[in-house]
Amino acid sequence: MLKTKITDYSISKEEYKSRCKKVLDFISQLTEDKSKSVGLGKLILKSGSEQVFSNDVHYPFRVNSDFYYLTGFTESEAVLILDPRADNPLTLYIKQADKNMIIWEGERETISSATDKYSVDVVYDIKDLKDENLILDEAFQEKILKFIHSLRAIKSSAELNIMRRANEIAIQAHSMIPDLLCSGVYEYEIEAQLNNVFRSQGANGWSYPAIVASGKSSCILHYIKNNQKMMAGDLVLVDAGAEFNYYASDITRVFPVEGSFNDEQRDIYDLVLKCQEEVIRIIKAGMPMNLLQEKAFSVLGEGLQDLKYINDKNNLDEVKKYFMHGIGHSLGIDVHDPGLDRKTDILIEGMVITIEPGLYVPEKAIGVRIEDNIVVTRSGYENLTAGLNK
DSSP states (O other), X not given: OOOOOOOOOOOXXXXXXXXXXXXXXXXXXXXXXXXXXXXXXXXXXXXXXXXXXXXXXXXXXXXXXXXXXXXXXXXXXXXXXXXXXXXXXXXXXXXXXXXXXXXXXXXXXXXXXXXXXXXXXXXEEGGGOOGGGGOOOHHHXXXXXXXXXXXXXXXXXXXXXXXXXXXXXXXXXXXXXXXXXXXXXXXXXXXXXXXXXXXXXXXXXXXXXXXXXXXXXXXXXXXXXXXXXXXXXXXXXXXXXXXXXXXXXOEEEEEESSSOOOHHHHHHHHHHHHHHHHHHHTOOTTOBHHHHHHXXXXXXXXXXXXXXXXXXXXXXXXXXTTOOSOSOOBOSSSSSOSSOOTTTOBOOTTOEEEEXXXXXXXXXXXXXXXXXEEEEOSSSEEEXXXXXXX
């Protein structure tokens, strides 16, 4: 039976409405036995403001992730108020464009268009928002945000479809890298081609600045200078993801710049790959996240001891000299999505996590990290990046 090709990557108004209802119900539960203290009983979210890059040039605006999760609204200078005791529990305030703004920046949502488009009860001009409506209790707000983050950790079928597309685009970008690698190519040339594929395939752009790290730089975890010339014998670590409809992908692969891995590079690469495969194999709903970390330490510790890098596979301090970061993180609207505590939480069906073991040997200029995006299912997992070679 042929699979139907998905062409609609939107989230329905009904789903946004359902998310908001869950939050409103949670607020009601929190305030059930409390007095109507100032700042209690409602959530206030701001979409964010544009930030200056230089003089009168602004960074591209990206809406606050929680605001987007509850509304799908993407413009700056908006405020959302959720108040279950109000006549209109979902109230959206927006900044409308005047004639001059339309000339310079184009159209924005109007009260009429926003009322029709978004799952809120009423829309007002931001100019009508009174200061007293913005009084809030910080501790109360944090409780609500923590609840929202727990919702965000579990992806709906619509969200998963969007994330599959984000990964399809990122896979296309990573797939062309081997054909571009040769001695004398600069790291930024690879970065430019990644970004070209992201945008040409309909992504918003990158989900984080790409890491294209060759030679010793492959051992710098968040290297983003991408300004070095790659040389024969180098490894290059490419950590790059696309953002599609505000949802992220996050993929890492490692390549020899010319020819093939030398023996030591191959030993490290094979050990990291073995570790990743063994960790992914045990993923399923109900698995404590910290057991994935323990599994990674176990596999890497044994391998590092066999390769004579460490003396004791059970000595975590020795292992952490070469593997100093977490095995993965939650993925969604944010690259490091909230809602999953890597030390205490269990995996739940619908979560999306990265699995990214790595080993870094600076004195040998060997940095290897392999990263895939995994959906947790009831009985196992779905690998969103299974289509990309390792």
